[in-house]
Amino acid sequence: MTTVTYTVPAISCGHCTHTIETEVGELQGVQSVTADEATKKVVISFDDPANEESIKALLAEINYPAEGLIAL
Numbered sequence: 001m002t003t004v005t006y007t008v009p010a011i012s013c014g015h016c017t018h019t020i021e022t023e024v025g026e027l028q029g030v031q032s033v034t035a036d037e038a039t040k041k042v043v044i045s046f047d048d049p050a051n052e053e054s055i056k057a058l059l060a061e062i063n064y065p066a067e068g069l070i071a072l
């Protein structure tokens with residue numbers, strides 16, 4: 001399993017974190033998603049077939065683009 005942390009500047013309230021957790025959580029292969037309103041960080045753990053490209057593409061699609069990779 002791979003865990004990544006992204007900064008998502010568009011997070012502004014609890015609805016944002018809920019949307020991200022729900023949408024990314026539905027992606028096949030994603031094991032867990034934790035979005036934090038205060039730090040605007042999203043921690044995602046995933047296995048195949050999910051990958052960073054598909055996760056970032058989904059975040060962009062739901063209007064919460066990831067700013068960068070913080071840690072592998």
Ligand SMILES: [Cu+2]
Nearest residue numbers: 012013015016
């Ligand atoms: Cu919000």
